[in-house]
Amino acid sequence: MDDVPFFDIQLPYELAINIFQYLDRKDLGRCAQVSKTWKVIAEDEVLWYRLCQEEGHLPESSISDYSCWKLILQECRAKEHMLRTNWKNRKGAVSDLEHVPDADLCDVHSHDGVVIAGYTSGDVRVWDTRTWDHIAPFLDSEDSEDEPGAQPCISFVRINSSLAVAACEDGFLNIWDLRIGKYPVHRFEHDARIQAVALSQEGATVATASAFDVVMLHPNEEGYWQVAAEFEVQKLVDHLEIVPDTERYPVAVATARDLFYVLKADDSARTRPVVFAQPVTCLDVSASQAAFGVKSLGWVHEGSKILVYGLEAERYVSKLGNALGDFTCVNLRDSPPNLLVSGNMDRRVRIHDLRTNKIALSFSAHQLGVSAVQMDDWKIVSGGEEGLVCVWDYRMNQKLWEVHSRHPVRHISFNSHSLITANVPYRRLVRSADLDDFTTHRRHWGLIRAYEFAVDRLAFQSALPICRSSWDTTAGHNYDLALSFPYDST
Structure with missing residues (x-):
């Protein structure tokens, strides 16, 4: 048997690759020590690219993006171990996202490090914590310039990779496309207050519940938003969610007290609930x-x-x-x-x-x-x-x-x-002279925190948030403190 190198002569290389693809990384390492021929087969890029995909590393990459997938897998596993260690030891950077003055936090949602928040002043802000750029832009409604300072309170906010949604107390729903700008691409009005809002995790489907109606919104092929389906329920909706991976025919799940609904956009006539x-x-x-x-x-x-x-x-x-x-x-x-x-x-x-x-x-x-x-x-x-x-x-x-x-x-x-947490007040307070003081007001406004545990690429930002201002910034990050010597990242 030792005199017959069957992987060299009798077995084609492609078949050998097909056999080796059933081995894990430890077995591939053992096979690489058998002979030079087995070493070449065990270190084939196809095998290590497959292992990276199976373990969830760089899922969007193709095999031609890197020249040595074995090294890439080692680096990804080392980073994964480092992140897990930092999670356990609470090692990393933390920042309190800047609050809107004279307003209380109403609702918070996040997706993949992008955070959206709505306030009693009617303001809607978005932060991208992946870049640690905490200068959050405001998302404007169409009538914000016509009626300054008279915006209704925000009830619900939702966000995914491309869309942001905010529901107001007056029954209006604003939808923004984050790739276009800060003005809404669609504005939908309900006759009554909105009780629940849902946004698909990936895609462009929005569901709202107001009074005894549930409406599903979706853009058509030309990009214009329209009502994809409308359902009538028997009681006021308490909870509303969109089922993932059903973008062709969106499906929503709603609960109304002791009723449970599965609402399918392709069968809007069927609204028979499950009763508890x-x-x-x-x-x-x-x-x-x-x-x-x-x-x-x-x-x-x-x-x-x-x-x-x-x-x-x-x-x-x-x-x-x-x-x-x-x-x-x-x-x-x-x-x-x-x-x-x-x-x-x-x-x-x-x-x-x-x-x-x-x-x-x-x-x-x-x-x-x-x-x-x-x-x-x-x-x-x-x-x-x-x-x-x-x-x-x-x-x-x-x-x-x-x-x-x-x-x-x-x-x-x-x-x-990363980790995003939001502490939202029990009740919203009416602005008064007693709350004009900054330190008094901050006890009532709510708090959003962003934790980042990948300290290997944030080592230069390991200073406290108050010390992250530039030389041309006089106000500190927290508590309105002025810095005599602002932090210089250079």
Whole structure:
């Protein structure tokens, strides 16, 4: 057998590549030590490019973009290890996004590091934390120049990779294309107040709920926005989400008290709800399922539960949990396969196993109840009504670190290298002479924080946010302090 180099003579190179493609990186390293011929095969760029794609590194790249994919994979894995270490040790840069003066924070949303916020003054601002350019532009409505200072309060804001959406208290909905400019590309008016807004994660579908109507908006082939579908529901909508990966025929999921709707744009005549005995308290959707918490009706009944509904099968597939408190938040879209994380008013964060319909892990997290939660393959970030943000390593059942602010946590969004949190006030205050003082007002306005854990490319910005101003800037970043010697990045 040693005298017959079958990979050199009898087996073509293409077939050898097909055999080696079933090996992982450790096996390829062992095969590279067998012989020179095997080393050439084991280091083929096609094999290492495939490994990079399978592990999720540089998914948008082609094989011709780099000359050595083995080295690229090593660099990506080293960066991944560095980011995970920084997450665990809370090592990185943090910044408080600048607030609109004389206004309280109403709603916050983010997508891939781009943050949108709406205020009681009617202002809508957008930050791109990926570039650490915190000079946030204002998104103007069409009548902002005609009626300065008379803008209605913002109820909801949503953002994705290309669109920004804001709903006002007077029933108007503004849609901006972030690639075009700060003026809306479409403005839609409802006759009543908007109760819920949803924006597709990727694509250009917007859904709104006002009174007993749910409207789905979508641009046509010429780029003009139009009503793609309109539905009539029986009760006021509490929660509204758009199902991912259904851009050809958009599908929305809505809950109205004890009613659950699956609204399909290609079948607008079908609005038959699924009826529950208990009101729905929270909602999240994935491409194939919808998860929502249902409220308990008293001690004589069962406790609160989370129901998982199969969108394709159109039936229940799981019934999870049995808690005394109400479920306030659930995260299905970002959770690992077959897992789901939820937050409850009983102070606990729970991980549910969809395969066994059992609770895989439960731990006490927040004293006043959990208000926001998200998880990935190794960590959970949770927010509480008391204003605490906690990061957990759920494999070790251990809290890594926490940070506190004054107001309840209403928004949490993270990826491998960044974290966005928003503390939104319980109630909006009317401006008065007592709140004219800056330090007094900042206790009521709300807070948006951006954490960046990729310190290898932000080492030059490791100074505090107040020390990041240029020489021509006299006002500091926080608390209106003036810098005698502003930070010089050069």
